[in-house]
Amino acid sequence: MSLFWERVALSLYSLGLIVALALLWRRHAERAFLISRRLMVAGFIFQFVSVVEMGVAAGHFPITQYSEAANLLALMLTGAFLLVYRVYSPRGLSLLLLPLVFLLTFTSIYGPAGAAHTPLLHAGPGIDNVWIYWHVTLSFLGIVGLTLAVACAMLYLWAERSLKQHPANLGWRLPPLETLDRLTYVSLLSGFPLLTIGLLIGFYRAGLQWGRAGLSDPKIVLALMTWGLYLILLFGRWAAHWRGRRAAWFTIVCFLAAVATWMASSFSRLHDFVR
Amino acid sequence: MNPNPAPIRPDAAPEPALVVYGLSHHTAAVDVRERAAPLDADPARGTARLAEAPGVEGALLLSTCNRLEIWLAGQPDAGQLAALLPCAAGHAIEIAAEHFYEYRGRAAVRHIFRVCASLDSRWVGEPQILGQVKQAYQASHRAGLMHPELESALQRAFSVAKRLRGDPELVGASASLGHAAVDLAGGIFGSLRDKTVLLLGAGKMGQLAARYLRRQGARRLLIANRTRERAQALARELEGESLGWDEILRRTAEADIVLACAQADGYVLDRARMAAVLHARRQRPVLLLDLSVPRILDPAIHSLENAFLYNVDDLRVELDRHREQRQRAAARAEIQTEEEVDKYLRRLHSRDLTPTLRALQAKAEDLRQRELQRLRARLGGLTPEQEQALDDLTQGLMRKWLHAPLAGLRQAAADGQSAGLIEMAERLFDLTPEATKADEAIHDVES
Numbered sequence: 001m002s003l004f005w006e007r008v009a010l011s012l013y014s015l016g017l018i019v020a021l022a023l024l025w026r027r028h029a030e031r032a033f034l035i036s037r038r039l040m041v042a043g044f045i046f047q048f049v050s051v052v053e054m055g056v057a058a059g060h061f062p063i064t065q066y067s068e069a070a071n072l073l074a075l076m077l078t079g080a081f082l083l084v085y086r087v088y089s090p091r092g093l094s095l096l097l098l099p100l101v102f103l104l105t106f107t108s109i110y111g112p113a114g115a116a117h118t119p120l121l122h123a124g125p126g127i128d129n130v131w132i133y134w135h136v137t138l139s140f141l142g143i144v145g146l147t148l149a150v151a152c153a154m155l156y157l158w159a160e161r162s163l164k165q166h167p168a169n170l171g172w173r174l175p176p177l178e179t180l181d182r183l184t185y186v187s188l189l190s191g192f193p194l195l196t197i198g199l200l201i202g203f204y205r206a207g208l209q210w211g212r213a214g215l216s217d218p219k220i221v222l223a224l225m226t227w228g229l230y231l232i233l234l235f236g237r238w239a240a241h242w243r244g245r246r247a248a249w250f251t252i253v254c255f256l257a258a259v260a261t262w263m264a265s266s267f268s269r270l271h272d273f274v275r
Numbered sequence: 276m277n278p279n280p281a282p283i284r285p286d287a288a289p290e291p292a293l294v295v296y297g298l299s300h301h302t303a304a305v306d307v308r309e310r311a312a313p314l315d316a317d318p319a320r321g322t323a324r325l326a327e328a329p330g331v332e333g334a335l336l337l338s339t340c341n342r343l344e345i346w347l348a349g350q351p352d353a354g355q356l357a358a359l360l361p362c363a364a365g366h367a368i369e370i371a372a373e374h375f376y377e378y379r380g381r382a383a384v385r386h387i388f389r390v391c392a393s394l395d396s397r398w399v400g401e402p403q404i405l406g407q408v409k410q411a412y413q414a415s416h417r418a419g420l421m422h423p424e425l426e427s428a429l430q431r432a433f434s435v436a437k438r439l440r441g442d443p444e445l446v447g448a449s450a451s452l453g454h455a456a457v458d459l460a461g462g463i464f465g466s467l468r469d470k471t472v473l474l475l476g477a478g479k480m481g482q483l484a485a486r487y488l489r490r491q492g493a494r495r496l497l498i499a500n501r502t503r504e505r506a507q508a509l510a511r512e513l514e515g516e517s518l519g520w521d522e523i524l525r526r527t528a529e530a531d532i533v534l535a536c537a538q539a540d541g542y543v544l545d546r547a548r549m550a551a552v553l554h555a556r557r558q559r560p561v562l563l564l565d566l567s568v569p570r571i572l573d574p575a576i577h578s579l580e581n582a583f584l585y586n587v588d589d590l591r592v593e594l595d596r597h598r599e600q601r602q603r604a605a606a607r608a609e610i611q612t613e614e615e616v617d618k619y620l621r622r623l624h625s626r627d628l629t630p631t632l633r634a635l636q637a638k639a640e641d642l643r644q645r646e647l648q649r650l651r652a653r654l655g656g657l658t659p660e661q662e663q664a665l666d667d668l669t670q671g672l673m674r675k676w677l678h679a680p681l682a683g684l685r686q687a688a689a690d691g692q693s694a695g696l697i698e699m700a701e702r703l704f705d706l707t708p709e710a711t712k713a714d715e716a717i718h719d720v721e722s
Contacts, residue, residue, distance in 0.1 A: 163462050163583055176465035177560055241557040244581050 003109050005050035006071055010109060012043040013102040020095055029092075036094040037085065040101070044078040047105065051075050061133040066265070069136070070108035074101045076144045084148060088183050090175040096151040131205045138198030139223075143258055145191015146230065149184045150255035153248035156180040160245060181243055184251060192234055199227055219264040226257040290380025291623060292424055295387065296356045297337070297344030300397050303374040305478075311343050314365035321363045322414040328362045330355060333422020335415040335429070336363045337390070339407050340479045341397050346387060348422035353377070384428050385616045391429075391436040392612055399605045401483060405436050428619070435615045439608045453487025455590045456564050460488075460532055463562050463583060471495040473530035475523065476537025477502075477509045480566060484534055489513050497530060499523050501537070524548060528555040533563040535571050545573040553581055564590070625688040631697050632681060634706045639677055643669045680704075 016039030023032035051072055054062040062068035081097050084090070159174035174180075206220060215221075233250045236242040242250065298311060313321045313336075321336045325345070333348030345359050356377060361368045378386045389395045393404045412429055415421050460467055472493045474485045477500040489496060496515030499522065500506035506517035518526055523543060527533065535543070544552075544563075553561065563584040565572040570586055577584040647669060651657065657665070680700065687696045700706065 159462065163459075164577070174462075176461060177463045179465050243558040244560065246580065 003050070005046050005053060006105065006109055009043040009046040009050060010102070010105045012039045012046065013098060013105055015039055016043070017098050017102055020098065024095070033091055033094060036098050040078055040094055040098060041082060043101070043105075044075065044082060047071065047075045047078065060129065061137075063133065063136040066111055067108045069140075070104045070111065072136075073140050073143070074104035074108065076140055077101055077104070077147060080144045080148055084183065084187070088175075088179060090152065090155070090179060090183060092155055092174055093148075093151055096154060097147075100147065100151075131201055135198050135202040135205055138194045139202065140198075142191045142193075142195020142198055143262070145187045145189075145194065146251075146255055146258055149187035149191065149251050152180045152184040152187060153251040156184065156248045157245065160248075177244070181247070184248065185237060188230070188234060188237070188251065192230055195227065195230065199223060219261060222257065222261040222264050226254065226261050229254045229257050291384060291428065291620070292348060292350050293380065293383040293387070293428060294347045294349070294351060294356065295344055295378040295383045296347070296375065297342060297360065298370070298374045298376070299342035299344070299395070301395075302376055303370070307370055307374055308341070308343065311360070311364060311368050311370055313338050313343070313363065318411050319414040319417065321365065322411070322418045322420060324365055325359065325363045326418040326420050328359055331359070331420065333415075333425045334359075334420045335408075335411050335425065337408060337411045338363075339404065342390075344390075346383070346425060348425040350379075381616065381620060384619060385612070387428055388432045388435055388612050388616055388619075389609075391432040392439045392608055393436070394439075394605060394608055394612060397479060399601055401479075402440070403482075405433070405440070409433070427623070431615070431619045435612065439611060453484040453491075456484055456488060456532065456534060456562075457491050459564070459583070459585065459590075460562050463560050464531060467491050467493045467532075469494050470531040471497065471529050472532045472534060473497045473499065473523075473527060474509075474515075475499050475533065475535040475543060475571065476567070477505045478536055481534060481536035482509055484536070484564075484566075485509065485513060485515075488532070488534070489515075493532070495529075497526060499526075528552045531559070531561060533561065533572070535563070535565045535567050537567055537571060539567070539571045541571075542573040543571045544576065546575040546579065549573070549576045549582055550579055553579060566590075621688070625685070628684055628688045628697060631700055631706060632684060635681070635700065635704050636677065638704060638706060639673050643673055 016036045019039075020032040020036040023029075023035065051062060051068075054068055054071065058064070058068070063072055077097060078101050081094065085093070155174055156177060159177055159180060162174065163177070175183075202220075202223070206215075206217075210217075229250075233242075233247070233254055236250065237247055298308065300308070303311070315321070318336060318338060321338060322334075325331060325334050325336055330351065331347070331349075335346040337344045337346065343360065343364070345356075345363060347356075347359075351359075357372075357375075360375075386395070391405055391408050393400050393402070396404050408429075412421070415425075457467065460470070464470055467488065470493050472485065472488050472495070474481050474496065477485075477498055485496060485498070496510070496513050497518055498506040498510050498513075498515050499518040499520055500509075501520050503517060503519055509515065510517040527544065527548075533544075537543075549561075549563075553559075558581050560581040560583065563572055563576060563582065565584065565586045572584060572586075574584065574586070576582050647665065650665065684696055684700060
């Protein structure tokens with residue numbers, strides 16, 4: 001399978017990251033945001049081509065290998081960022097998301113399972129793989145919502161700290177606290193139903209395949225834990241009016257749980273990528 | 276900066292008969308100024324009372340939060356001046372004499388120019404003062420108190436002020452507080468569009484900041500002041516809502532921005548109360564700016580999550596940036612004002628001289644015509660060429676002869692030394708009205 005288009009996307013993301021960091025170092029924040037955003041747009045186009053190419057080459061929705069999953073997640077993340085940018089134009093968000101997109105694309109190409117090509121799912125007899133595709137796609141979209149939320153939460157903590165400590169000399173302006181808080185909430189709200197449906201499909205599919213044994217799998221346990229934390233966070237925001245710093249820290253905890261779930265693939269016996 | 280330093284160039288010329296008398300924020304603290312404030316805010320009533328005072332030819336009463344002044348035409352003595360202020364204010368003013376100042380002649384013109392150009396204001400460059408002077412000017416007109424000498428100085432001062440207001444740094448600096456508030460609000464809320472501002476204290480500083488915030492789009496304005504009437508007046512002007520001082524705690528939860536510019540014993544809002552306010556607001560963030568000295572918002576509020584409290588020192592960077600601009604602009608404006616005062620006084624002197632110059636020219640022309648007439652009678656019929664030659668000759672002689680005295684008089688006027696010379700010229704050239712009449716009589720007899 002050719003990784004040419006994905007490599008082009010990776011080059012654009014790398015270039016964006018290097019130029020943006022250099023510009024930020026020289027205190028040209030505005031240009032850093034602009035360049036990182038434009039290179040993300042260009043990278044998004046080539047990454048989309050590479051995802052389509054991967055799917056065509058594999059003959060199925062490209063999520064069975066780590067390389068495919070990471071590539072798809074990076075694409076979704078960039079797409080979601082561009083969508084959010086059109087509505088809220090949050091300055092600085094691209095700088096937080098670009099390293100993550102870069103990391104996902106990089107590990108997709110040079111990662112541990114990049115070379116395997118076995119087109120196989122752990123499907124039992126008579127079980128349609130479509131469930132898996134929906135499970136992964138919706139869960140990924142949920143995770144994208146959470147990732148956007150955590151990027152906004154981190155920006156919030158940064159901006160809040162600046163406002164508390166150096167009120168009149170922010171150097172360069174971060175997005176307003178209210179915008180960041182609202183954007184965090186909107187991202188969480190959008191991600192939660194998708195993640196919930198994705199996980200429900202996953203549980204149903206796991207039940208079909210492994211029965212009760214699947215429930216003790218570390219990846220599934222961690223996924224449940226992440227979902228529980230996510231639910232507490234949303235409930236806290238909705239009912240107890242958690243805002244600002246507290247909500248931002250809780251979002252980060254949720255995201256760390258999601259990262260742990262993602263990493264759990266490497267030590268999960270049942271729920272692993274195809275190697 | 277000393278509000279009225281000594282004139283750049285001591286002037287030997289007789290000065291305009293103008294006097295400024297009063298007190299301002301430079302010489303009197305707010306409690307002193309409050310004791311001197313007129314009974315009613317309407318400048319027309321104070322001016323009307325002034326019109327009834329004996330011996331006042333022309334006067335203007337300027338009463339603002341920061342000053343109470345009378346601008347007078349004429350040369351009243353100190354006793355008369357001291358009696359005029361209580362008369363205008365409508366009550367006895369028991370304030371030590373050290374709080375009052377008095378400017379006469381050139382210093383008075385300079386003060387009027389500086390006040391109109393907002394160089395004498397507490398917030399240099401603030402735009403309200405010119406409007407207040409114009410209001411006082413209209414009140415003075417209506418009361419029949421506008422003397423030509425005072426009017427001429429005022430018209431010039433208005434035009435200079437208008438020109439100086441073109442300097443964006445001078446005008447922009449006036450909004451520095453409001454600007455700092457909007458800057459910080461930008462970091463927290465982004466836009467002020469749907470925000471409510473609570474103003475504690477409707478003094479000048481608060482008014483300026485509130486106006487700026489309103490212009491920047493703040494949706495609602497709640498104004499609390501110890502004197503409810505002042506809060507109501509500002510609320511009317513800015514389409515806000517006035518609150519009593521005792522309503523502050525109850526209504527703070529509605530405010531996204533709290534702007535404190537008032538005097539109070541102790542904290543109006545402490546940490547515990549602010550925590551309750553935040554709870555009532557469901558933790559929506561609040562920006563609090565405490566510009567009062569001493570502070571009236573508990574500094575511990577800043578440690579609360581979602582409460583961002585800044586005092587004047589915290590805004591130092593922002594204000595300093597504007598202060599530098601303001602100082603630069605004010606220095607430029609001071610120089611221009613001095614030049615304008617000089618120019619105005621020169622014009623005033625040349626205007627005094629104009630009748631003398633005209634009279635001298637008219638007298639010379641009259642003399643020439645009479646001599647020509649006499650010559651024609653003696654010589655009989657002259658050809659047109661001879662007539663023309665005679666005319667040219669006499670005109671040339673007159674021009675050359677008058678050139679030196681006219682130029683000398685003009686130069687003396689420009690140097691501000693015309694008054695003595697005018698009298699001298701009138702005597703030397705016999706230009707008094709009586710002399711002119713006598714000349715005409717002789718002419719009639721001769722013809």
